[in-house]
Amino acid sequence: MTTLTNLTQERRLVTAIPGPKSTEALKRRTEATSGGLGMAIPVVIERASDAILLDIDGNQIIDLGSGIGVTNVGNAAQRVVDRVIEQVQAFTHTCFTVAPYMNYIEVCEKLNAMTPGSHKKKSLLVNSGAEAVENAVKIARHYTKRPAIVVFEHSYHGRTNLTMALTAKNMPYKEGFGPFAPEIYRVPMPYSFHWVGDQATITEDAIDMVTHKIDKEIGAHNVAAILIEPIQGEGGFIVPPKGFLPALAKYSKDNGIVFIADEVQTGFARTGHMFAVEEEGVVPDMVVTAKGIAGGLPLAAVTGRAEVMDSVHASGLGGTYGGNPIACAAALGAMETIEEENLVARAKHIGEILGSSLRELAKKYPVIGEVRGRGAMQAIELVEPGTKNPNTAAMGVVVKYCQSQGVLVLTAGTYSNVVRFLPPLVITDELLKDALSVLDDAFASL
């Protein structure tokens, strides 16, 4: 086995993007893989470390996406790699519900301790964010013996049948994939940039609308769960106005509704808190996690009040691969990295650099309608200057320009006009500033 040295944390282009090798390889991709799959950047990756992706042509690309908020601890983080190697040599699988093993239990202990609230908690491990959301809904329905699930405009919860129904946006997630699961009710999401009034007014209006809809159209006593992303991810990094989440949590409590925070994208230090709900001291009944949990290995979890999680009969929950030992080893490595590298503080620091640079750009380029987000989860919404009309074309040009210069950024938004930034939390200040100077050039090129 050859020893791989870490990649230098610098941007380096040796060919155009895509280079000749990637171009050839992508022909095979087109031939072999489903046309239903998308692609954010047209290069094929050979290696990666921390915030740098190396493609097969030798280009070093700055990663401002973290594989959609997954490699928070950096790509191929040392503690993750070491623990994975150790585990894969020990054993690869038993199925936790056939013959249990320690690192599944340890991951659950850690989740129970690190998620908000001092109440007794228990956890369940599964493979993906969507599977975790499905399980949270299953458990909430079982516990409350109620059918209805309340979700929000602009939400994203996954691509399985139930989670498609929970997700708001039709194209590309739902188009032609119905019929969808019943008993899902969508309520307004306060989207400050497009709503009228100050934050307090918007919060009040939104709570009025949401509770009116639940009380009059569904009946609060029929609602098993209110499910919300504390900052919406795919929807465009929509940050609810202050007071909205606490009011929802209180309404849930008053009505015997399970309040579920989908922290799949916001979790694990991303927003400058371990979990985004901590910003306002909200304590959910259940927290759903995935993405940043295991440094790149597939793992997801539902963590909730013990009495809720234990309400399900034995063998009512499970799955062949859920909480695979290698993924659990990776999660322990990732959690240790977050703690020892103090990545919560690091996310705040990234947020300061990112936020101030993006606000500078917004002053220079009127195509940037709003800068929003928290910590290392920030986005810009692009508009036709002087209006709030979506500017999808500008988004396309900016993203392509960044790619051509070796900077990977992701898009989002119900109106497909948001550029989002989810850098690994270990990105160096120099690398981040280099990427932001490329972004400046991208807007100058418009």
Ligand SMILES: *Cc1c(COP(=O)(O)O)cnc(C)c1O
């Ligand atoms: C990505 C995401 C999901 C789905 O996770 P998968 O692992 O892709 O199934 C669910 N909720 C949110 C908020 C997400 O960002």
